[in-house]
Amino acid sequence: MLVNINGEIKPLAEARISPLDRGYLYGDGIFETLRSYQGQIFKLAEHLDRLFASAKAVLLDIPWSKEELTAQIEATVEANGLTEQDAYIRISLSRGEAGIGIDPAVEVEPTLMVIAKELETPGPEFYEQGWKVTTVPTRRNHNETVNPRIKSCNFLNSILAKAEAKLVGADDGIMLNQQGFITEGTVSNLFLLKDKQLKTPPLSAGVLAGVTREVVIELAPSLGLTVKEENLTRYDFYTADEVFATVTSVEIIPIVEIDGRVIGEGTCGPVTAKILKGFPRPE
Structure with a gap:
């Protein structure tokens, strides 16, 4: 290198x-x-x-x-x-x-x-099997401490959350804010699908303005989907039809289990697969 x-x-x-x-x-x-x-x-x-x-x-x-x-x-x-x-x-x-x-x-x-x-991109089985994640004790930084919208080299907040997830055998950790609302994963933004509508936490919840997050928001209408940004709880994610994360390096990661609750059929959902297929990669 x-x-x-x-x-x-x-x-x-x-x-x-x-x-x-x-x-x-x-x-x-x-x-x-x-x-x-x-x-x-x-x-x-x-x-x-x-x-x-x-x-x-x-x-x-x-x-x-x-x-x-x-x-x-x-x-x-x-x-x-x-x-x-x-x-x-x-x-x-x-x-x-x-x-x-x-x-x-x-x-x-x-x-x-x-x-x-x-960049070693994952194979099809990665997207079929998805991630099993857990909510972790470490909370997302408060907006008035080090605002999560700052892409700071001081990454200890997310490192601790990742370590806590690994301690219980999860692929990643989901972080809550000080009010108990879902924010994001350790390096990802989160979306859920419920009743044919995509929902994602608002930036005000303590969320990085992810570039791939914005790509999905822009892509959604062309796939017949609407997107709503609102404060979301663990209950909202537990009872969702589908859940996925967005990460620049691997685009879309299906989430098939949260805190032991199976999401949907426990595999990559059809809408998540549709978004992955429609992802606007450079030609």
């Missing part, structure tokens, strides 16, 4: 970030995870828009334009020989190298890192 650090592309073994980088010391940074289809980066503009929105929210000045970041991403993909393959891409920006102390007002240059590697 070749890694891009501040515009210099080097082998992984030679790529270095300072021990005093605020991203390492404090999780003081932001990131985006993208994917490409045979060299075509999916929804790049939308991901960069969200990156810049996160930066503004955390008072991080990005010294590169969107066009310059696009060039850095494309150069990293090309350097890794991934122009004709599906690729996983991550772009990270920390506030940069500074002395010890949390004051963000120090004079510092942000650190840019771009990683690209081959």
Whole structure:
């Protein structure tokens, strides 16, 4: 793997970030995870828009334009020989190298890192079998602490939720907010189908504005579906006809069991399969 650090592309073994980088010391940074289809980066503009929105929210000045970041991403993909393959891409920006102390007002240059590697997409059985998930004790960050709409490098909230899910043998954890409403999975947005209507938690519940989430919302009308954003409880998900998660790297993940309750027939539902089939992949 070749890694891009501040515009210099080097082998992984030679790529270095300072021990005093605020991203390492404090999780003081932001990131985006993208994917490409045979060299075509999916929804790049939308991901960069969200990156810049996160930066503004955390008072991080990005010294590169969107066009310059696009060039850095494309150069990293090309350097890794991934122009004709599906690729996983991550772009990270920390506030940069500074002395010890949390004051963000120090004079510092942000650190840019771009990683690209081959994306091993799951086979048909993954989508047929789906995920068995559980609600976890760790709650989603409150909107007025670190707002979940910020794609922050401090990912401990989701890491703890993933660990709790794994402890009980689940594929992933579903996180509730402080009011007990469903928010999202550890790295995914959630949808349910009930009486031929798709429902998903609103952003105000403490949800990342997922790029793939938005793709499904835009796709739904062409498939004869309506989408409603509303606060949802565990009961709503337990009694749903179908449930699925959206994740950039694998698009749609059927959820077949929640907290021991089988959803629908316990396999990928027909509407979920319809959305997966209609997903707008680049040609």
